[in-house]
Amino acid sequence: MTDIGVITMDGPAGVGKSTLARRLAAELGIAYLDTGAMYRTLGLRLGAAAADMAEGELRARCRAYSFTLEVREEGASPVLCCNGTPIGAEIRTEKAGRLASLVARLPVLREELQRAQRALGESSSLVAEGRDMGTKVFPAAGHKFFLDARPEVRARRRYLELEARGELNGATLEEIQRGIEERDAQDRNRAVDPLRPAEDAVIVDTSDLDLEGVLRVLLNSVEARRTTLKEKVALVRARAQMALSAENAAVFQGNGGGQMLFAAAREDALAAVSAVAARRGCSCRVSFDLRLHDELVEVEASAEEGPLADVLVLVGVQTAASALAAALPGRRMDIHAALLPEA
Ligand code: DC
Numbered sequence: 001m002t003d004i005g006v007i008t009m010d011g012p013a014g015v016g017k018s019t020l021a022r023r024l025a026a027e028l029g030i031a032y033l034d035t036g037a038m039y040r041t042l043g044l045r046l047g048a049a050a051a052d053m054a055e056g057e058l059r060a061r062c063r064a065y066s067f068t069l070e071v072r073e074e075g076a077s078p079v080l081c082c083n084g085t086p087i088g089a090e091i092r093t094e095k096a097g098r099l100a101s102l103v104a105r106l107p108v109l110r111e112e113l114q115r116a117q118r119a120l121g122e123s124s125s126l127v128a129e130g131r132d133m134g135t136k137v138f139p140a141a142g143h144k145f146f147l148d149a150r151p152e153v154r155a156r157r158r159y160l161e162l163e164a165r166g167e168l169n170g171a172t173l174e175e176i177q178r179g180i181e182e183r184d185a186q187d188r189n190r191a192v193d194p195l196r197p198a199e200d201a202v203i204v205d206t207s208d209l210d211l212e213g214v215l216r217v218l219l220n221s222v223e224a225r226r227t228t229l230k231e232k233v234a235l236v237r238a239r240a241q242m243a244l245s246a247e248n249a250a251v252f253q254g255n256g257g258g259q260m261l262f263a264a265a266r267e268d269a270l271a272a273v274s275a276v277a278a279r280r281g282c283s284c285r286v287s288f289d290l291r292l293h294d295e296l297v298e299v300e301a302s303a304e305e306g307p308l309a310d311v312l313v314l315v316g317v318q319t320a321a322s323a324l325a326a327a328l329p330g331r332r333m334d335i336h337a338a339l340l341p342e343a
Contacts, residue, residue, distance in 0.1 A: 004030055004125045004142070005287075008133035009220065010194060012184050013298035014154030015206055016214070020147065021129035022324030023211075024218050028127070031069050031078045035130035035137075036100065038067055038113050040091035041082050050103050062112035062246050064253055067255045069120055078124075101183075107192050119259040122266060122290055131187060134198030140285060143222050146197035147214070149207040155180050236309040237302040240317035240337035244295045248328045252292055261327055262290040269301070269320035273312050282307050290324075297324060300340075310339055 025032035069078035134144035155177035188197040252258035301316035303309040325333040
Protein backbone atom coordinates (compact mmCIF):
# COMPACT_ATOMS: atom_id res chain seq x y z
CA MET A 1 0.00 0.00 0.00
CA THR A 2 2.96 2.33 -0.35
CA ASP A 3 1.58 4.34 -3.29
CA ILE A 4 -1.03 5.86 -1.02
CA GLY A 5 0.39 9.42 -1.02
CA VAL A 6 -0.15 11.76 1.89
CA ILE A 7 -2.82 11.28 4.57
CA THR A 8 -3.32 14.37 6.70
CA MET A 9 -4.42 14.22 10.33
CA ASP A 10 -5.25 17.50 12.06
CA GLY A 11 -7.09 18.35 15.23
CA PRO A 12 -6.81 19.99 18.64
CA ALA A 13 -4.67 18.78 21.53
CA GLY A 14 -5.88 15.71 23.40
CA VAL A 15 -7.86 13.90 20.69
CA GLY A 16 -5.34 11.08 20.44
CA LYS A 17 -3.96 12.24 17.07
CA SER A 18 -0.41 11.05 17.66
CA THR A 19 -1.34 7.53 18.71
CA LEU A 20 -3.85 7.22 15.90
CA ALA A 21 -1.57 8.68 13.23
CA ARG A 22 1.24 6.33 14.26
CA ARG A 23 -1.09 3.31 14.27
CA LEU A 24 -2.67 4.25 10.94
CA ALA A 25 0.77 4.62 9.34
CA ALA A 26 1.85 1.23 10.73
CA GLU A 27 -1.34 -0.48 9.50
CA LEU A 28 -0.83 0.95 6.00
CA GLY A 29 2.92 0.31 5.97
CA ILE A 30 3.83 3.98 5.38
CA ALA A 31 5.83 6.59 7.33
CA TYR A 32 4.50 8.72 10.19
CA LEU A 33 5.41 12.40 10.27
CA ASP A 34 4.95 14.18 13.61
CA THR A 35 5.11 17.87 12.64
CA GLY A 36 4.59 18.97 16.27
CA ALA A 37 7.98 17.35 16.95
CA MET A 38 9.53 19.67 14.36
CA TYR A 39 8.10 22.77 16.11
CA ARG A 40 9.22 21.39 19.48
CA THR A 41 12.75 20.78 18.16
CA LEU A 42 13.13 24.29 16.75
CA GLY A 43 11.54 25.72 19.91
CA LEU A 44 14.25 24.03 21.99
CA ARG A 45 17.13 24.78 19.61
CA LEU A 46 16.28 28.45 18.97
CA GLY A 47 14.68 29.28 22.31
CA ALA A 48 12.41 32.21 23.14
CA ALA A 49 14.94 34.57 21.46
CA ALA A 50 13.54 33.40 18.09
CA ALA A 51 10.59 35.75 18.60
CA ASP A 52 12.92 38.79 18.55
CA MET A 53 15.13 37.77 15.62
CA ALA A 54 15.15 39.73 12.37
CA GLU A 55 13.51 37.82 9.52
CA GLY A 56 16.76 37.05 7.67
CA GLU A 57 18.52 35.78 10.77
CA LEU A 58 15.58 33.61 11.79
CA ARG A 59 15.39 32.10 8.29
CA ALA A 60 19.12 31.34 8.31
CA ARG A 61 18.90 29.80 11.78
CA CYS A 62 15.97 27.60 10.70
CA ARG A 63 17.86 26.44 7.60
CA ALA A 64 20.70 25.20 9.77
CA TYR A 65 18.40 22.33 10.77
CA SER A 66 17.36 19.73 8.23
CA PHE A 67 14.67 17.15 8.92
CA THR A 68 14.67 13.69 7.40
CA LEU A 69 12.75 10.44 7.85
CA GLU A 70 15.31 7.68 8.19
CA VAL A 71 15.02 3.93 8.54
CA ARG A 72 17.54 3.14 11.28
CA GLU A 73 16.95 -0.61 11.50
CA GLU A 74 15.95 -3.00 8.78
CA GLY A 75 12.19 -3.51 8.73
CA ALA A 76 11.55 -0.74 11.28
CA SER A 77 9.42 2.37 10.62
CA PRO A 78 11.29 5.51 9.57
CA VAL A 79 12.18 7.88 12.41
CA LEU A 80 12.22 11.66 12.26
CA CYS A 81 15.76 13.00 12.47
CA CYS A 82 17.15 16.50 12.86
CA ASN A 83 20.54 16.93 11.21
CA GLY A 84 20.86 13.16 11.04
CA THR A 85 20.10 12.45 14.72
CA PRO A 86 16.78 10.88 15.79
CA ILE A 87 14.53 13.27 17.71
CA GLY A 88 13.89 11.69 21.12
CA ALA A 89 12.14 12.15 24.43
CA GLU A 90 13.94 15.46 25.07
CA ILE A 91 11.14 17.28 23.20
CA ARG A 92 8.34 15.79 25.33
CA THR A 93 8.68 18.27 28.19
CA GLU A 94 6.42 21.08 29.35
CA LYS A 95 9.16 23.58 28.43
CA ALA A 96 9.50 22.22 24.88
CA GLY A 97 5.71 22.42 24.47
CA ARG A 98 5.69 26.05 25.59
CA LEU A 99 8.58 27.02 23.29
CA ALA A 100 6.98 25.13 20.39
CA SER A 101 3.77 27.05 20.83
CA LEU A 102 5.76 30.32 20.92
CA VAL A 103 7.79 29.68 17.76
CA ALA A 104 4.75 28.22 15.95
CA ARG A 105 3.38 31.76 15.80
CA LEU A 106 6.33 33.06 13.73
CA PRO A 107 5.43 33.16 10.01
CA VAL A 108 9.05 32.76 8.79
CA LEU A 109 9.64 29.71 10.95
CA ARG A 110 6.33 28.19 9.86
CA GLU A 111 7.23 28.80 6.21
CA GLU A 112 10.56 27.01 6.63
CA LEU A 113 9.06 24.04 8.46
CA GLN A 114 6.18 23.78 5.98
CA ARG A 115 8.69 23.63 3.12
CA ALA A 116 10.56 20.83 4.88
CA GLN A 117 7.28 18.99 5.53
CA ARG A 118 6.26 19.19 1.85
CA ALA A 119 9.66 17.88 0.83
CA LEU A 120 9.20 14.87 3.13
CA GLY A 121 5.74 14.26 1.64
CA GLU A 122 7.32 14.37 -1.83
CA SER A 123 9.66 11.53 -1.19
CA SER A 124 7.40 8.99 0.48
CA SER A 125 3.83 8.13 1.35
CA LEU A 126 3.08 9.23 4.91
CA VAL A 127 0.55 10.09 7.57
CA ALA A 128 1.25 13.75 8.41
CA GLU A 129 -0.01 14.83 11.81
CA GLY A 130 -0.34 18.45 12.93
CA ARG A 131 -2.64 21.46 12.90
CA ASP A 132 -2.37 22.75 9.31
CA MET A 133 -1.61 19.62 7.29
CA GLY A 134 -4.87 19.47 5.30
CA THR A 135 -5.39 23.22 4.96
CA LYS A 136 -1.89 24.53 4.28
CA VAL A 137 0.90 22.00 3.88
CA PHE A 138 -0.78 19.28 1.80
CA PRO A 139 -3.92 20.90 0.33
CA ALA A 140 -3.95 18.31 -2.48
CA ALA A 141 -3.67 15.26 -0.18
CA GLY A 142 -5.90 12.38 -1.25
CA HIS A 143 -7.06 11.58 2.29
CA LYS A 144 -7.69 14.19 4.99
CA PHE A 145 -8.89 13.67 8.54
CA PHE A 146 -9.79 16.13 11.26
CA LEU A 147 -10.14 14.52 14.67
CA ASP A 148 -12.16 16.23 17.36
CA ALA A 149 -13.71 15.42 20.73
CA ARG A 150 -15.75 17.29 23.30
CA PRO A 151 -13.48 19.33 25.62
CA GLU A 152 -14.65 17.44 28.72
CA VAL A 153 -13.75 14.12 27.09
CA ARG A 154 -10.30 15.38 26.11
CA ALA A 155 -9.79 16.74 29.62
CA ARG A 156 -10.75 13.39 31.16
CA ARG A 157 -8.35 11.51 28.85
CA ARG A 158 -5.54 13.93 29.64
CA TYR A 159 -6.27 13.69 33.40
CA LEU A 160 -6.12 9.88 33.32
CA GLU A 161 -2.93 9.96 31.24
CA LEU A 162 -1.18 12.33 33.68
CA GLU A 163 -2.45 10.36 36.66
CA ALA A 164 -1.08 7.12 35.18
CA ARG A 165 2.32 8.77 34.68
CA GLY A 166 2.25 10.24 38.20
CA GLU A 167 2.47 13.75 36.70
CA LEU A 168 -0.79 15.30 37.94
CA ASN A 169 0.98 17.53 40.46
CA GLY A 170 -2.31 18.29 42.21
CA ALA A 171 -4.11 19.52 39.08
CA THR A 172 -7.89 19.01 39.09
CA LEU A 173 -10.02 17.82 36.18
CA GLU A 174 -11.61 21.30 35.98
CA GLU A 175 -8.20 22.99 35.75
CA ILE A 176 -7.11 20.64 32.99
CA GLN A 177 -10.33 21.28 31.06
CA ARG A 178 -9.86 25.05 31.38
CA GLY A 179 -6.29 24.69 30.07
CA ILE A 180 -7.50 22.67 27.08
CA GLU A 181 -10.20 25.21 26.26
CA GLU A 182 -7.69 28.08 26.45
CA ARG A 183 -5.24 26.29 24.14
CA ASP A 184 -8.08 25.49 21.71
CA ALA A 185 -9.05 29.14 21.55
CA GLN A 186 -5.40 30.12 20.96
CA ASP A 187 -4.91 27.53 18.20
CA ARG A 188 -8.20 28.27 16.45
CA ASN A 189 -7.87 32.05 16.60
CA ARG A 190 -4.18 32.59 15.82
CA ALA A 191 -3.40 34.83 12.85
CA VAL A 192 -1.18 32.39 10.94
CA ASP A 193 -2.54 29.00 9.89
CA PRO A 194 -5.25 28.67 12.55
CA LEU A 195 -6.49 25.21 13.44
CA ARG A 196 -9.53 24.35 11.32
CA PRO A 197 -10.71 21.40 9.23
CA ALA A 198 -9.97 21.51 5.50
CA GLU A 199 -13.15 21.77 3.46
CA ASP A 200 -12.64 18.26 2.10
CA ALA A 201 -11.56 16.67 5.40
CA VAL A 202 -13.44 13.78 6.97
CA ILE A 203 -14.30 14.98 10.49
CA VAL A 204 -14.20 12.21 13.07
CA ASP A 205 -15.62 12.86 16.53
CA THR A 206 -13.70 10.53 18.80
CA SER A 207 -15.66 11.40 21.98
CA ASP A 208 -17.60 8.15 22.14
CA LEU A 209 -15.18 5.80 20.37
CA ASP A 210 -12.18 3.95 21.71
CA LEU A 211 -8.85 3.91 19.91
CA GLU A 212 -9.57 0.72 17.96
CA GLY A 213 -12.97 2.11 16.94
CA VAL A 214 -11.47 5.31 15.54
CA LEU A 215 -8.73 3.38 13.80
CA ARG A 216 -11.35 1.24 12.07
CA VAL A 217 -13.20 4.37 10.90
CA LEU A 218 -9.97 5.82 9.50
CA LEU A 219 -8.91 2.61 7.74
CA ASN A 220 -12.38 2.09 6.23
CA SER A 221 -12.42 5.65 4.98
CA VAL A 222 -8.96 5.34 3.37
CA GLU A 223 -9.93 2.07 1.70
CA ALA A 224 -13.29 3.39 0.46
CA ARG A 225 -11.69 6.45 -1.07
CA ARG A 226 -8.92 4.46 -2.71
CA THR A 227 -11.49 2.16 -4.30
CA THR A 228 -13.59 5.08 -5.55
CA LEU A 229 -10.56 6.83 -6.95
CA LYS A 230 -9.41 3.68 -8.72
CA GLU A 231 -12.84 3.10 -10.21
CA LYS A 232 -13.61 6.63 -11.26
CA VAL A 233 -10.42 8.25 -12.34
CA ALA A 234 -8.14 7.23 -15.12
CA LEU A 235 -4.71 8.75 -14.64
CA VAL A 236 -2.32 10.01 -17.27
CA ARG A 237 1.27 9.54 -16.12
CA ALA A 238 4.73 10.44 -17.35
CA ARG A 239 8.16 9.55 -16.04
CA ALA A 240 11.59 11.10 -16.52
CA GLN A 241 14.80 9.33 -15.56
CA MET A 242 18.30 10.64 -15.25
CA ALA A 243 21.43 8.65 -14.35
CA LEU A 244 23.78 10.37 -11.91
CA SER A 245 27.54 10.31 -11.70
CA ALA A 246 29.03 9.52 -8.27
CA GLU A 247 29.83 13.24 -7.95
CA ASN A 248 26.19 14.16 -8.61
CA ALA A 249 24.91 11.51 -6.21
CA ALA A 250 27.06 13.11 -3.48
CA VAL A 251 25.29 16.44 -4.06
CA PHE A 252 21.98 14.71 -3.28
CA GLN A 253 23.39 13.28 -0.05
CA GLY A 254 24.42 16.81 0.97
CA ASN A 255 20.84 18.03 0.43
CA GLY A 256 18.98 15.87 2.92
CA GLY A 257 18.91 12.87 0.55
CA GLY A 258 17.79 15.16 -2.29
CA GLN A 259 14.77 16.51 -0.49
CA MET A 260 15.78 20.15 -0.78
CA LEU A 261 16.62 19.75 -4.47
CA PHE A 262 13.34 17.89 -5.03
CA ALA A 263 11.32 20.66 -3.35
CA ALA A 264 12.85 23.31 -5.63
CA ALA A 265 12.45 21.14 -8.76
CA ARG A 266 8.82 20.46 -7.90
CA GLU A 267 8.14 24.18 -7.53
CA ASP A 268 9.67 24.86 -10.98
CA ALA A 269 7.66 22.03 -12.50
CA LEU A 270 4.39 23.22 -10.97
CA ALA A 271 5.07 26.75 -12.26
CA ALA A 272 5.77 25.43 -15.77
CA VAL A 273 2.62 23.27 -15.77
CA SER A 274 0.47 26.18 -14.56
CA ALA A 275 1.94 28.49 -17.21
CA VAL A 276 1.19 26.03 -20.05
CA ALA A 277 -2.29 25.28 -18.70
CA ALA A 278 -3.09 28.99 -18.34
CA ARG A 279 -1.85 29.74 -21.88
CA ARG A 280 -4.01 26.96 -23.29
CA GLY A 281 -7.02 27.91 -21.17
CA CYS A 282 -7.36 24.61 -19.32
CA SER A 283 -7.00 23.61 -15.71
CA CYS A 284 -5.47 20.39 -14.47
CA ARG A 285 -3.95 19.30 -11.16
CA VAL A 286 -0.65 17.51 -11.62
CA SER A 287 0.96 15.54 -8.76
CA PHE A 288 4.65 14.79 -8.60
CA ASP A 289 6.71 12.03 -7.10
CA LEU A 290 10.49 12.52 -7.11
CA ARG A 291 12.80 9.73 -6.01
CA LEU A 292 16.42 8.81 -5.86
CA HIS A 293 17.22 5.11 -6.41
CA ASP A 294 20.93 4.53 -5.89
CA GLU A 295 22.32 6.57 -8.77
CA LEU A 296 19.14 7.10 -10.74
CA VAL A 297 16.75 10.01 -10.32
CA GLU A 298 13.14 9.33 -11.21
CA VAL A 299 10.43 11.97 -11.58
CA GLU A 300 6.85 10.85 -12.05
CA ALA A 301 3.88 13.13 -12.73
CA SER A 302 0.24 12.16 -12.85
CA ALA A 303 -3.00 13.95 -13.66
CA GLU A 304 -6.59 12.97 -14.15
CA GLU A 305 -7.41 12.24 -17.77
CA GLY A 306 -8.56 15.39 -19.56
CA PRO A 307 -7.66 17.93 -22.25
CA LEU A 308 -3.87 18.35 -22.49
CA ALA A 309 -3.22 16.10 -19.47
CA ASP A 310 -0.56 14.21 -21.45
CA VAL A 311 1.18 17.43 -22.49
CA LEU A 312 1.11 18.78 -18.94
CA VAL A 313 2.54 15.68 -17.26
CA LEU A 314 5.33 15.58 -19.84
CA VAL A 315 6.10 19.28 -19.37
CA GLY A 316 6.10 18.63 -15.62
CA VAL A 317 8.57 15.77 -15.57
CA GLN A 318 10.86 17.41 -18.12
CA THR A 319 10.95 20.69 -16.18
CA ALA A 320 11.58 18.95 -12.85
CA ALA A 321 14.37 16.81 -14.30
CA SER A 322 15.96 19.82 -16.04
CA ALA A 323 15.79 21.84 -12.82
CA LEU A 324 17.59 19.01 -10.99
CA ALA A 325 20.22 18.75 -13.75
CA ALA A 326 20.83 22.51 -13.56
CA ALA A 327 21.62 22.21 -9.85
CA LEU A 328 24.26 19.51 -10.40
CA PRO A 329 27.91 19.73 -11.40
CA GLY A 330 28.54 18.98 -15.06
CA ARG A 331 25.01 20.00 -15.99
CA ARG A 332 24.94 18.13 -19.31
CA MET A 333 22.83 15.11 -18.50
CA ASP A 334 20.74 12.62 -20.44
CA ILE A 335 17.10 12.88 -19.50
CA HIS A 336 14.68 10.24 -20.74
CA ALA A 337 11.05 11.31 -20.46
CA ALA A 338 8.01 9.40 -21.68
CA LEU A 339 4.31 8.90 -21.08
CA LEU A 340 3.55 5.71 -19.16
CA PRO A 341 1.00 3.15 -20.32
CA GLU A 342 -2.32 3.08 -18.47
CA ALA A 343 -2.05 1.40 -15.06
O1 DC B 1 1.22 18.49 18.70
P1 DC B 1 2.28 19.10 19.63
O2 DC B 1 1.78 19.37 21.01
O3 DC B 1 3.56 18.32 19.63
O4 DC B 1 2.60 20.54 18.98
C1 DC B 1 3.51 21.42 19.55
C2 DC B 1 3.17 22.84 19.17
O5 DC B 1 3.38 23.07 17.77
C3 DC B 1 1.72 23.24 19.45
O6 DC B 1 1.73 24.50 20.10
C4 DC B 1 1.07 23.41 18.11
C5 DC B 1 2.22 23.65 17.18
N1 DC B 1 2.02 23.04 15.88
C6 DC B 1 1.63 23.83 14.84
O7 DC B 1 1.41 25.03 15.02
N2 DC B 1 1.50 23.30 13.59
C7 DC B 1 1.71 21.99 13.38
N3 DC B 1 1.58 21.50 12.15
C8 DC B 1 2.10 21.15 14.44
C9 DC B 1 2.24 21.70 15.70
